[in-house]
Amino acid sequence: MSRAPLRWLDEGAADGRWNMAVDETLLLALEEDGAPTLRLYAWRGPWLSLGHAQALDPLREAACRDVGVGIVRRPTGGSAVLHGADLTYALVAPESAVPAGLEASYAWVGRVLREALDRVGVVADPPAGRSAGRREQPFDCFARVGIEEITVAGRKLVGSAQRRIRGRILQHGSIRLGPDPPPAAAAAGRLAGVATSLAELGFEPPENRLRDACVQAFAAAFDLPIDRSSLTEPERARAAERARGPAGNPRVGRRDPGAGASRPPSAGR
Numbered sequence: 001m002s003r004a005p006l007r008w009l010d011e012g013a014a015d016g017r018w019n020m021a022v023d024e025t026l027l028l029a030l031e032e033d034g035a036p037t038l039r040l041y042a043w044r045g046p047w048l049s050l051g052h053a054q055a056l057d058p059l060r061e062a063a064c065r066d067v068g069v070g071i072v073r074r075p076t077g078g079s080a081v082l083h084g085a086d087l088t089y090a091l092v093a094p095e096s097a098v099p100a101g102l103e104a105s106y107a108w109v110g111r112v113l114r115e116a117l118d119r120v121g122v123v124a125d126p127p128a129g130r131s132a133g134r135r136e137q138p139f140d141c142f143a144r145v146g147i148e149e150i151t152v153a154g155r156k157l158v159g160s161a162q163r164r165i166r167g168r169i170l171q172h173g174s175i176r177l178g179p180d181p182p183p184a185a186a187a188a189g190r191l192a193g194v195a196t197s198l199a200e201l202g203f204e205p206p207e208n209r210l211r212d213a214c215v216q217a218f219a220a221a222f223d224l225p226i227d228r229s230s231l232t233e234p235e236r237a238r239a240a241e242r243a244r245g246p247a248g249n250p251r252v253g254r255r256d257p258g259a260g261a262s263r264p265p266s267a268g269r
Contacts, residue, residue, distance in 0.1 A: 004035035005227035006219045010211060011039065016047035016072030019088070021243035024075040025235055026092045027163065027170040035227075036093035038218050039172075040211045045070065046084035046184040051077045051161065054139075056250050063187040071250040074172075076161035079141040081174050082188040084181075085197065087207060089113075089214055090172035097222065098169060103147055106162065109171050110148025112221045113158055117150070119213035120205040122198065125151045140188070141174075142195035155196035177207065 014022075019041060026037055047070040050056060056071070064071055069082070091109065098105045107127070114124050127148045138144050141159040145151055150158040160173030176197035180190060198204060205213075219226045231239070 003224070006215070006222055006224040007035055007037040008215045008226050008228045009037060009039040009041075009231065010215075010228060011041040013042040013044040015044050016049060016070050016083070017243040018239065019043065019047075020049065020072050020074055021239040022231065022235075023090045023092070023170060023172055025239040025242055026090070027075065027165065027168055029235065029238070030092055030094065030168045032094055032167050033096075034094060035224070036091065036097055036218070036222055038215055039090040039092070040214060041088050041090070042207075043083040043086070043088070046082065046181065046188075047072060048188045049074045049081050049083060050250055051079055052163075053077065054080060060187070060189060061250070064184075067183040067187045069184050069187050073250050074161060076163040076170060076172065078159075078161035079137055079144065080139055080188065081141045081159055082180050082184060082190055083174060084184065085178040086174040086176050087210060087214075088172060088174055090170065091218070092168070092170050095164060095167050095169050102162070102164075105169065105171070106146065106160070107148040108221070109160065110150060112217050113150060113173075113175070113214070115220070116210070116213040116217035117157075119217065120203065120210055122152065122157075122201065122203050124157070125154065138191075140190055140194070142176075143191050152196055152201055156194060157196055157198070157201075175210070177210075 023039065026039065030037070046068065048064055050071065050073045052074055061071060099108045110127065117124055128145045128151070142156045145156050149156060149160065158173055158175050160171055162169065162171040176195060178197050178199040215226055
């Protein structure tokens with residue numbers, strides 16, 4: 001693995017099309033032996049992100065539009081996630097930099113996120129030994145718990161999805177900071193009682209403290225120093241072009257065999 005520093009992109013809030021365009025741009029631009037990049041960011045307003053091939057019901061689309069929830073399609077698989085009251089992480093790395101295999105890499109990232117939460121005083125439940133909740137893939141990511149996905153007091157706190165392409169990996173996920181606005185949650189299909197947030201658990205660390213905990217935990221796991229960075233101008237240009245294109249369009253189902261998009265693995269599979 002390259003000994004170059006862990007690149008840390010500490011970003012503010014942006015709309016869903018931009019956020020997904022940047023994550024995919026970073027994935028596609030990564031050199032095979034490049035250094036890992038950790039991007040931390042927020043969402044401007046409520047957004048529903050769909051898995052890359054997830055169906056979108058016209059009635060749900062209309063309900064989201066009526067209450068001001070934007071919809072974007074992720075480059076990763078899995079189920080829908082409602083954003084806006086969360087901190088999102090995106091890890092881009094060569095596959096060689098993380099444990100081999102889908103389940104092993106999910107488990108590794110899950111352990112790093114547990115360490116980050118522990119640094120701000122949040123003690124997560126032991127890792128799930130089997131898939132919790134519905135056995136079929138539900139519309140809402142937070143209605144199902146995969147291996148090493150993080151729950152506290154039995155409720156899911158972090159939801160993640162992954163994509164692999166030509167020796168590179170993107171895993172991004174939502175760390176819930178507070179409760180979702182009820183109109184947005186209803187429109188997005190969020191089921192009551194299945195998810196939690198740091199605020200609902202009584203933990204409200206300053207967001208910058210949680211961001212610092214995440215980057216410190218990943219740097220320790222990679223055994224790399226940290227390079228706080230920004231998007232380069234070429235990266236910004238490519239992301240802007242991608243955001244204007246069809247890539248994140250929720251009406252376009254993205255089925256790209258060979259790209260390795262995947263949801264969190266279940267122990268029961």
